[in-house]
Amino acid sequence: MVRRGEKAVTSPPPRQAPPAPLKPEDDVRLRDLPVLRQIYDELGTVVSLAEQVHRLSERLETTGAEVAEARAPSRETPEARTVEEAPAPAEPVPSASPQTAEEPPDVDEEAVYVLYRRAYAFVEEVMLAAREGRPFSVDVAFAIISRIVGTEGATDLLYKRAIYARESEGESHGFSAAVITHSVNVCIYALRIGEGMGFDQHNLVDLGVAALLHDIGMTRLPDALIEKKGKFTDQEMAEMRRHPQYGYEILARLGQQYRWLADIALQEQEREDGSGYPRGLRGEQIHEYARVVAVADFFAGLTRSRPDRRGMMPYEAVKFIIQNQRALFNQRVLKFLLAKLSAFPLRSYVKLNSGAIGRVVETFEAHTMRPTVEILYDSQGRRVRNVQTINLREMPILHITEVIPEEDLPGRR
Numbered sequence: 394m395v396r397r398g399e400k401a402v403t404s405p406p407p408r409q410a411p412p413a414p415l416k417p418e419d420d421v422r423l424r425d426l427p428v429l430r431q432i433y434d435e436l437g438t439v440v441s442l443a444e445q446v447h448r449l450s451e452r453l454e455t456t457g458a459e460v461a462e463a464r465a466p467s468r469e470t471p472e473a474r475t476v477e478e479a480p481a482p483a484e485p486v487p488s489a490s491p492q493t494a495e496e497p498p499d500v501d502e503e504a505v506y507v508l509y510r511r512a513y514a515f516v517e518e519v520m521l522a523a524r525e526g527r528p529f530s531v532d533v534a535f536a537i538i539s540r541i542v543g544t545e546g547a548t549d550l551l552y553k554r555a556i557y558a559r560e561s562e563g564e565s566h567g568f569s570a571a572v573i574t575h576s577v578n579v580c581i582y583a584l585r586i587g588e589g590m591g592f593d594q595h596n597l598v599d600l601g602v603a604a605l606l607h608d609i610g611m612t613r614l615p616d617a618l619i620e621k622k623g624k625f626t627d628q629e630m631a632e633m634r635r636h637p638q639y640g641y642e643i644l645a646r647l648g649q650q651y652r653w654l655a656d657i658a659l660q661e662q663e664r665e666d667g668s669g670y671p672r673g674l675r676g677e678q679i680h681e682y683a684r685v686v687a688v689a690d691f692f693a694g695l696t697r698s699r700p701d702r703r704g705m706m707p708y709e710a711v712k713f714i715i716q717n718q719r720a721l722f723n724q725r726v727l728k729f730l731l732a733k734l735s736a737f738p739l740r741s742y743v744k745l746n747s748g749a750i751g752r753v754v755e756t757f758e759a760h761t762m763r764p765t766v767e768i769l770y771d772s773q774g775r776r777v778r779n780v781q782t783i784n785l786r787e788m789p790i791l792h793i794t795e796v797i798p799e800e801d802l803p804g805r806r
């Protein structure tokens with residue numbers, strides 16, 4: 394919120410003739426100056442966005458408390474879960490306090506990015522096998538996700554990697570690169586939400602593997618349909634909507650031990666209000682992992698950057714989901730989507746309205762659009778000598794206009 398005249402007056406103003414009061418037409422003239430007008434408009438947009446996200450956060454806090462007791466995620470099908478319930482995981486509640494800050498821990502960035510590439514290679518391999526009807530194992534996925542879950546700060550870095558993932562057009566050794574990238578990204582977003590929900594390591598690994606494989610049914614669809622740009626015909630849409638069932642059939646071949654994986658692939662398009670497919674399940678009928686994957690999947694779709702157009706920024710996507718799609722998703726999952734995925738990723742590069750480029754070094758849950766940023770390049774794209782750190786919460790005139798992939802930093806293109 395921009396508060397004017399907040400500064401305390403410490404000394405009496407110098408004696409001089411008081412300025413003539415501004416007339417309404419002066420104000421109009423000021424607003425008509427293009428630069429000032431732009432600043433007015435941008436500030437207005439940012440301030441109202443910030444307020445809306447904050448209000449939504451508070452509303453979710455309330456409804457989150459009303460949601461029935463947190464259920465422990467289980468490998469069992471929803472029907473079976475009613476018989477055997479595991480103890481509920483501890484639930485850290487995201488605080489709306491501006492003091493809740495997140496700073497990057499020390500992590501071996503390259504080692505974590507290797508895990509991203511390994512997850513990508515795994516999905517690529519199993520999707521190819523599924524397409525060709527060959528058997529495959531999912532053991533490697535458990536090993537990769539265990540490493541991610543066991544490395545402190547890994548999902549932070551991977552979140553950044555996923556948000557910036559650039560999709561190359563076409564195939565990746567025989568299957569759509571876009572579907573593979575999407576699967577890995579959904580896995581990362583699901584892990585972030587699962588962490589927020591208090592899943593233990595074991596449950597996080599299961600959730601991550603399920604997310605990696607949730608779209609494996611796409612391998613049974615024709616390439617032309619997967620790659621199609623523009624609107625689907627009714628017939629194409631009907632075919633597309635078969636992919637959860639195809640995924641179930643493919644994963645069911647892994648045997649009873651992995652039946653839960655097949656169930657999640659089957660349920661990832663089910664929606665809380667019963668409007669999803671293929672079975673129109675609602676609420677508690679949907680496996681908890683499938684509820685998380687559904688939200689992560691939707692978020693990934695909105696933030697996805699295609700070669701020809703930029704996806705939504707994280708907070709834009711979260712706001713869109715909460716404002717427009719709220720009834721479709723579990724409220725508790727949405728609460729942690731907001732807490733874990735609405736901020737700009739730590740260490741990510743962002744451009745300010747001044748033209749300067751900086752790196753996010755600290756984020757605040759209650760001020761997701763106003764992190765602390767180290768300014769690295771000036772508005773001309775020159776590397777600054779003395780790095781200045783700006784807390785955007787204290788600089789209302791400045792705001793972030795876009796995220797910049799590392800390879801697009803000045804001098805790297």
Ligand SMILES: [Fe+2]
Pocket residue numbers: 607608636661690
């Ligand atoms: Fe899907």
